Amino acid sequence: MASNCNSSERQRIAQQRLKIIAGHLQKDDDREPPRILANDCKAEASDRNSSRTSTMPKRRQEIMKWNGWGYSDSRFLFNKKGQAEFTGKRYRLSGMILPSLKDWFEGTFGASLQHKTPATPVLNSRDVQPPTLNEAFIQDLKPTGIPFSHEAEDRVFRAHGHCLHEIFALREGRFGRVPDLVVWPSCHNDVVKIVELACKHNVCLIPYGGGTSVSSALECPPEETRSIVSLDTSQMNRILWIDEKNLTAHVEAGIIGQDLERALNESGYCTGHEPDSMEFSSLGGWVATRASGMKKNIYGNIEDLVVHIKMVTPRGVIEKSCQGPRMSTGPDIHHFILGSEGTLGVITEVTMKIRPVPEYQKYGSVVFPSFEQGVACLREVAKQRCAPASIRLMDNAQFQFGHALKPQVSSIFTSFLDGLKKFYITKFKGFDPHRLCVATLLFEGDRERVLQHEKQVYDIAAKFGGLAAGEDNGQRGYMLTFVIAYLRDLGMDYYVIGESFETSVPWDRVLDLCRNVKERIVRECKEKGVQFPPLSTCRVTQTYDAGACVYFYFAFNYRGLGDPVHVYEQVEHAAREEILANGGSLSHHHGVGKLRKQWMQESISNVGMGMLKSVKDYVDPDNIFGNRNLL
Amino acid sequence: MENSVQFMELNGWEHFRDILEERRRSSDLSHALRSFNPQPYKGMQPRSSSALNRTVLESQYLRYVIQQMSAENGEPSEVIREEAAGILEEMSQNLQLGFIRFLGFTLSKVFKRLFRRIHVNDEGLQRLQQAIQEYPVVLMPNHRSYVDFLVLSYILFTYDISIPVIAAGIPLMGMKLVGEIFRRSGAFFIRRAIGADKLYWAVLSEYVRTIVRTGYAPIEFYVEGLRSRSLKSLTPKLGMMHMVIEPFFKGEVYDISLVPISISYDRVLEESLLAHELLGVPKPKESTMGLLKARKVLNEDYGTMHVCFGHPVSVRELAKGKIDRRQYNLVPRDLPVRPSEDCQAFVNTTAHTIVHLQEENMVLSPWSLMATILMQNLEGMDWDSLARQTQWLKELALGFGAHLDWPGHMPCSEVMSSSLSLHRSVARCEAGRVLLVEEEPQGTGSPEEGVFRKAVTVLMCASYRNQALHVFVRPAVLAVAMRTAASSRREDIFTCFRFLQEVFSNEFIFIPGRGGEDFEEACSLLKKCGAVQIMDQDITVMEGGHSTMAFLRAILEPYVEAYQVVFRYLCDESSPVFTEKEFVPAVRSHALKLMLSGALESYDVLSSDTQKNVLTALLRLDAVTKSRRAEKMEFRVNKAVINRIGDTLAGRITPPTASHSRL
Secondary structure, three states: OOOHHHHHHHHHHHHHHHHHHHHHOOOOOOOOOOOEOOOOHHHHHOOOOOOOOOOOOOOHHHOEOOOOOOEOOOOEEEOOOOOEEEOOOOOOOOOOEEOOHHHHHHHHHOOOOOOOOOOOOOOOHHHOOOOOOOHHHHHHHHHHOOOEEOOHHHHHHOOOOOOHHHHHHHHOOOOOOOOOEEEOOOOHHHHHHHHHHHHHHOOEEEEEOOOOOOOOOOOOOOOOOOOEEEEEHHHOOOEEEEEOOOOEEEEEOOOEHHHHHHHHHHOOEEOOOOOOOOOOOEHHHHHHHOOOOOOHHHHOOHHHHEEEEEEEEOOEEEOOOOOOOOOOOOOOOHHHHOOOOOOOOEEEEEEEEOEEOOOEEEEEEEEEOOHHHHHHHHHHHHHOOOOOOEEEEEOHHHHHHHHHOOOOOOOHHHHHHHHHHHHHHHHHOOOOOOOOEEEEEEEEEOHHHHHHHHHHHHHHHHHOOOEEOOHHHHHHHHHHHHHHHHHHHHHHOOOEEEEEEEEEEEHHHHHHHHHHHHHHHHHHHHHOOOOOOOEEEEEEEEEOOOEEEEEEEEEEEOOOOOOHHHHHHHHHHHHHHHHHHOOOOOOOOOOOOOOOHHHHHHHHHHHHHHHHHHHHHHHOOOOOOOOOOOO | OOOOOOEEEOOOOOEEEEHHHHHHHOOHHHHHOOOOOOOOOOOOOOOOHHHHHHHHHOOHHHHHHHHHHHHHHOOOHHHHHHHHHHHHHHHOOOOOHHHHHHHHHHHHHHHHHHOOEEEEEHHHHHHHHHHHHHOOEEEEEOOOOOHHHHHHHHHHHHOOOOOOEEEEEHHHHHOHHHHHHHHHOOEEEEOOOOOOOHHHHHHHHHHHHHHHHHOOOOEEOOOOOOOOOOOOOOOOOOHHHHHHHHHHHOOOOOOOEEEEEEEEEOOOOOHHHHHHHHOOOOOOOOOHHHHHHHHHHHHOOOOEEEEEEOOOEEHHHHHOOOOOHHHHOOOOOOOOOOOOHHHHHHHHHHHHHHHHHHHHOOEEOHHHHHHHHHHOOOOOEEHHHHHHHHHHHHHHHHHOOOEEOOOOOOOHHHHHHHHHHHOOOOEEEEOOEEEEOOOOOOOOOOHHHHHHHHHHHHHHHHHHHHHHHHHHHHHHHHHHHHHHOOOOEHHHHHHHHHHHHHHOOOOOOOOOOOHHHHHHHHHHHHHHOOOEEEEOOEEEEOHHHHHHHHHHHHHHHHHHHHHHHHHHHHHHHOOOEEEHHHHHHHHHHHHHHHHHOOOOOOOHHHOHHHHHHHHHHHHHOOOEEEEEEOOEEEEEEOHHHHHHHHHHHOOOOOOOOOOOOOO
């Protein structure tokens, strides 16, 4: 089908695209992407011990932090001069000084560089409770050749996601119930074997993908008495085939986002699925939580992207018999799997849509005089169905925050230009710097259409008082997405804790919900004795025909509090109550896990709960997949 | 401000400042022209009054209503929309600072002539200033005089606080020039008796909600609906209350602050007018000429006025656990739907709570206490006896938590005689005996007219007693309940207590659902003042408590008597079916007959307010039923039920325990 000319053109585009991804994600790209293999697992067995090069090694501790976000070599710190810098070489921000972060940090939180709360430096294995092993299970596992471990470090890494309370405990060197054993299947058949053995010996299985959960989904239920086995899918990371005629790819579910994207880019394709966690989160995890990607306007959310799913359950393997693009065959069984959060089985292989890498990509940004006008603009864009690949609206507090993360500029000229722009917006246009807010945009497609599209969106923005504010602002906005998780660790070094949470809500309630939830957070903090005003900010991150996704950031300085995590959880609980009272959903894409279970019944009705329970009872009567999420 | 300004403190409660004092010392003109920069609501989206009207007219809610009406009666929606625009134009305010300044100048002059002092609690205004910045604020004053309307805006202007928009009755608008001045001072006008005019309701409610939702300005309205002619708190009206709270139910605002404001007058400008109205002499229609004629009031002394700004009440706090805001999740919030039962109940409780808070912050004058005593001695009494009893009552009232403006530096007798002289239109002391004043006979001098002449003064005097009623009403209900209850057992007394509350819940303000707390409060007050003792499950009168109990029963007695008279009339005299128009004059003439024959002593039954309250109570108790026939409301009497209520009230039979679950 593809002519030579076509494919070389595609190669060129792919190279360019790679650079862009590397640009906003990774500083340099010296790792080999995962191989595309069409052979099945048996053939692989021979080279099981040969090193497979993927971003995520079995021993995550080699490159990842054990008590914080992301890579060990990348972190924010305040250097001896009191200036913030970002270490490592991976990101565009790496090695840079952020001159205004300190003032923003101290000003916003009332924090001080004098008051430190350093984390426990090393993971002390003796503090981890010894594993409860099911010897019979292990005896049967050994002959399969599937690697496993009960080392404390391996187990601790798989006992948590990235909720505040989880990371806070790790930083204090406290470990609760952790898995007793970790297994690394490398293909679908390995998983079939493991699940069979788990059923046979009644051990509890908890699937583990990228470990980026923020819903307590990975926490081991403390009441679980059986041996808990963490099933780490990270080694099932191959692209098994690419179907260029139908534009689909068949991929093992353990592959993590950046590897999948990089490998497909090599062939001139992409999935376009870019959740904020894509550096670490896995395909199986996306399916299991109903993930959403930043560019869903073009590519769709995960449920729109999957064509076929294979899942291993205690009852056997569930999958459809063909790859028809849409079927009327009763309720879609994919929807039992999508969002099942590891309660029914392990997703092993997924066929998903792919697209040619877009020819052209352009960032952009618009400044609005107020958040109200910004939301009105987004609503209009959604109404006209002309949303760019991504459009996000930050409130004023986030706008200020974005400014605090501006790296030191090398040329005087740039900062002069910045000054001019600021003068123009605040003085000439009369924008109030304490009210204005900014939307960041990302356009994709062929060049001409992108430029056309860009004009259309800017024209709409102008009707709502929006002023184009340059590509840099836009690009920096998206880059921040990837480093913001690192910032929480910096805060935690200085008495500041926080987290983000999200919801989806009909258009007419967006403003009310944003205002009320932010206000509720401020009020609750005051009532719970927080000594300093919290950071309570939001942004609209996705637009739909009938509503939007809203993301909240909430952080505060906890000096003077006895049990900061408890206070944090009370406030977050209140904020969720407020969201629900204002017509927001329980979750747009983070999922329910155990953190939001208590609201499931009211969210989906008693009958709905009963339906889900009866599926669980049929598929997994012995609760082998016993992470107790969702229900 | 200046150190020379004196503060007055009431029993360690709030500090009051006389705002007229500074006016008497410095220029009224510079006061009117001072710089005015109030701190607005932080979420306010500034807009002009015409932009506000546009928002209302273009609202989705009105569009729904217009569509619905058009579908129902076939009128084109453009016509209905025009009509809506007309209503809005008639209704809307046009607040302009220039007119506030003009009003400020004029009022400085007028108030200085009318009042000795206008006392305002400073802290309350500071709290208000804070509250205004946080959330939309609703100012909820009690309504005793037309002056209320002006004085609040005047105070807020003086304190550099945002001027409210104010719900006012349409009759005010009818006064040509004055109407326009009011409109520009922030008044918006509401028709009385809107009834079933759907479009009018829709426009009004959307107008009010938009003001709250956008934080356009603080909104002020009288939750009692009308000026109380008896100076007693009226049962709150719920329509406007619902409109201002609804934006909270629907999540359109984070919270709403309700600020109860208690305005207390030593002497009310309209005192004799009010009494006449209660007796059925219609009040003159508000007109500019009427206002000019009223100039003679400018030459009289009306003593001190107290304005107490209460603590802002958070609607969110009140609604905690009572309102599930998710009930709006599944329908468009603009859709006109009947409010749910929990919302209605909440609005009712909230309105009662606010009136209760207004009562609690009232400042009583010595005269109110004297009037209370005088009302129990209508034939007149010795000055010494009045003085002694008033002093006794003063201690009782303070013990019950009343706020009393009793000058501490003056001898008691002087305080009382100066009060009496301020109220010489009601009572006078002649040869050591205090007597109620009677109007000069004007007409034929018939016996009926004599009763009416006397009644005018009695009702005027009663109105000053009524200002103090809320202080005594719970212990008084308990005192009567102890007399009528079958035994001294707590539960028997409580049953009677609840029954009395139910019968009189239009007469006095009882917060729905708080019967138990009211009972506890009454018990503890009576125990504290040494009138009763509570042993195990028995409540009994103490040896020295009989006089207190007799006094408290006498407070309620006129009402009990008035209700019984109406009950008897309905059972024995009235036709079984009657209209509202027939009811009031018929009861009045019946009562008049009884009074002339000497069978009735209470003048309260002559008050049309009381008469209407009885009818409302009977409707509530299912003793009377209402039905519509040919554009008229008809009432039908259920004699058996009325007889039972009357017998229970008289203590002849015990009240059923289950029947008053509503309290």
